[in-house]
Amino acid sequence: xxxxxxxxxxxxxxxxxxxxxxxxxxxxxxxxxxxxxxxxxxxxxxxxxxxxxxxxxxxxxxxxxxxxxxxxxxxxxxxxxxxxxxxxxxxxxxxxxxxxxxxxxxxxxxxxxxxxxxxxxxxxxxxxxxxxxxxxxxxxxxxxxxxxxxxxxxxxxxxxxxxxxxxxxxxxxxxxxxxxxxxxxxxxxxxxxxxxxxxxxxxxxxxxxxxxxxxxxxxxxxxxxxxxxxxxxxxxxx
Amino acid sequence: xxxxxxxxxxxxxxxxxxxxxxxxxxxxxxxxxxxxxxxxxxxxxxxxxxxxxxxxxxxxxxxxxxxxxxxxxxxxxxxxxxxxxxxxxxxxxxxxxxxxxxxxxxxxxxxxxxxxxxxxxxxxxxxxxxxxxxxxxxxxxxxx
Numbered sequence: 294x295x296x297x298x299x300x301x302x303x304x305x306x307x308x309x310x311x312x313x314x315x316x317x318x319x320x321x322x323x324x325x326x327x328x329x330x331x332x333x334x335x336x337x338x339x340x341x342x343x344x345x346x347x348x349x350x351x352x353x354x355x356x357x358x359x360x361x362x363x364x365x366x367x368x369x370x371x372x373x374x375x376x377x378x379x380x381x382x383x384x385x386x387x388x389x390x391x392x393x394x395x396x397x398x399x400x401x402x403x404x405x406x407x408x409x410x411x412x413x414x415x416x417x418x419x420x421x422x423x424x425x426x427x428x429x430x431x432x433x434x435x436x437x438x439x440x441x442x443x444x445x446x447x448x449x450x451x452x453x454x455x456x457x458x459x460x461x462x463x464x465x466x467x468x469x470x471x472x473x474x475x476x477x478x479x480x481x482x483x484x485x486x487x488x489x490x491x492x493x494x495x496x497x498x499x500x501x502x503x504x505x506x507x508x509x510x511x512x513x514x515x516x517x518x519x520x521x522x523x524x525x526x527x528x529x530x531x
Numbered sequence: 532x533x534x535x536x537x538x539x540x541x542x543x544x545x546x547x548x549x550x551x552x553x554x555x556x557x558x559x560x561x562x563x564x565x566x567x568x569x570x571x572x573x574x575x576x577x578x579x580x581x582x583x584x585x586x587x588x589x590x591x592x593x594x595x596x597x598x599x600x601x602x603x604x605x606x607x608x609x610x611x612x613x614x615x616x617x618x619x620x621x622x623x624x625x626x627x628x629x630x631x632x633x634x635x636x637x638x639x640x641x642x643x644x645x646x647x648x649x650x651x652x653x654x655x656x657x658x659x660x661x662x663x664x665x666x667x668x669x670x671x672x673x674x675x
Contacts, residue, residue, distance in 0.1 A: 318550060319543075319578045321569075322542075322543060322546060322569045322570075322573045323573050323574075325569055327573065383581055383583050384581070433557050434549065434550045434552070434557050437557065437565040437566075438566065440566055483551065484551055484585075484586075485551055486551050486552050486556075490588070491556070491604045491608070494587050495600070495604050497588070497597075498597060498598055498601045498621055499621055499624040500621040501625055503605075506602060509595075513538055514567070517570075517571075
């Protein structure tokens, strides 16, 4: 990672982030509001799990969240497609990073697995998430979603294999490192919507449809404001 | 085109689409909008994906989400000229839509294509005398 993504490497090192959990963007709204929940906790709330963990239940249970210090493994989970038949469909990968220093503040369990992992029971509160790594083109978007300024959003190529340094040095030669950096154009094969495309979509709408959705949002924000005394947000942004 | 009933699913679907807006467009939308959408989407149980082979107007998005995306575009991204053009198009589309509805549900049309003649059949309630008469006829028939 030092060779191919020095910016992210520095952020991870500086913040002592050594444990990772790979997932996809569909869970971001929930995570940024409620923290990371285990499959069992999500199921109790009626939330369908579409991440890698749904395939790794033990005795039909999954009451913990896996974290690993193996970045390649975590990235594999961040790259999982919704289903094997849905290869054209994508939801961008998300890598969540925490520090081993905060593990002692949470309830953990041992996980018997082929990959090096640790389990954190039930929920990882938002306050312990230090880093969220996403594809480069999604960094600005994710930054706008986050209220907590302590969480750092950094770019990462979820399809890249990372090479490690050990006591014997970097395990690939300098030429290969150069090729990696040169060839790494943040392989972002995801679509991108510009102003013209959005305008084309917008031009097909009707006034009553626009007014209808506007009213529904206003009502939703008003009712949320009544239910939450602490919510002093002004929903009149439109 | 899929239909979504729950508002939190609409917000999540819209966020899914917003994630694929260009950075320059994302910059124009206030952070407050993203945060509101995120909070409202937090309880959504649905999952949404982008079809990498389709353009925005061909994506399988609900009508409500298309409306919200358009509203966001109008409110934060469109310049004054584009806003005027959009309003004009929406009003024209609305007029056409109302005409189609009127045409579809006009009372004249409902009865316009009536081809089958219906005739009234007189219904006569059977009296006690009619019942006895029927009974006697039955007996007479049986005795022959």
